[in-house]
Amino acid sequence: MAPIKRIGVLNGGGDAPGLNAVIRSVVKTANHAGIECLGLEDSFDGLLEFGRSRVLTSVDVRGIMRLGGTILGTVNSGNPFDETIQTSDGPRKYSERCVEMFHRMEIDALVVIGGDGTLGIAHQFYQLGIPLVGVPKTIDNDLPGTTNCFGFDSAVAFATEAIDRLHTTAEAHRRIIVVEVMGRYAGWIALYAGVAGGADAILIPEVPFDLYAVREGLRQREALGAHFSIVVVAEGAFPAGGKLALLEEANSGHVERLGGMGAKVAEALGKLTGKETRSVVLGHLQRGGAPTSFDRILATRFGGMAVDLIRKGDFGTMVAFAPPEIVARRLEDVVGKTRTVPPDFDLVLAAKSLGITFGD
DSSP: OOOOOEEEEEEOSSOOTTHHHHHHHHHHHHHHTTOEEEEESSGGGGGSSTTSEEEEOTTTTTTOTTOOSOTTOOOOSOOTTTOEEEETTEEEEHHHHHHHHHHHTTOOEEEEEEOHHHHHHHHHHHHTTOOEEEEEBOTTOOOTTOSOOBTHHHHHHHHHHHHHHHHHHHHHHTOEEEEEEOOSSOOHHHHHHHHHTTOSEEEOTTSOBOHHHHHHHHHHHHHTTOOOEEEEEETTOOBTTOOOOEEEEOTTOOEEEEOOHHHHHHHHHHHHHOSOEEEEEOGGGGTOSOOOHHHHHHHHHHHHHHHHHHHHTOOSEEEEEETTEEEEEEGGGTTTOOOOOOTTOHHHHHHHHTTOBOOO
């Protein structure tokens, strides 16, 4: 294998606390090995033309580990393999242009940071001959092959703090407060934040819920003298026999934006229990802000391992956390799959033993 002289790094999909920590780690690790690092802006758009990338040095990434967001920008829509672009030579496939520019920029390998969508695209580029390594990024923590994705711990920490704060106002007014958190297909944030925050009910996509069962669980709590309740709802949760709550839906029926289940649950519980209810949507607050120390360390380890895999020529892989080690997984074994909460997961069973209802 020819020596690696230049690495490109990009991130795609939604932002997550820890992105900058990964970028910093990639740049510093590469520079330490005498490898130049090129930061590609706005996901794969950075491969469309010159001027959408810049050389990053250890000086450029100084102090960014603690910052949320990403210094490279990100794009959360579109697939290079489904789109065409207009060039001076006429219309071209977006993906073909990216491959051409990869070689014209004299990049030897890519570090691609992203969730299932971005890593799926990365795998397609790998099949076209682009050497690359993936870094898993999703606060939903729903990528298989890794125990944790960076950003998840930060999201859970914020959601837990929010639930702590809502406890005080719920108790003061003897209300039911429903807290909607992120989690389109997997309820990891709802589960962890709900248990850590002392929620009384947790509704997740993996367990279609019955609101009558939720009501009975809250009534049992009130019979013991508790006159308020906290219900945590993942945005992708849905009632038994029901469907997801959509804020927007394209003409094709493709889900553009998920949300609104928290408000629906709050309204229904108000009618079923006769108690005053409120709903709170944490939304993008979970994705913003500084990463926790855990996510900073995990992101740093991921970035360093990605560069190590590139130097070894171990392409078509994704770095992963298999406690206590950082390991490599084949992208083909990861993309297109979702890591959901198993019904017999130990934390689910522990939560039920604490009296938390899942509405099943």
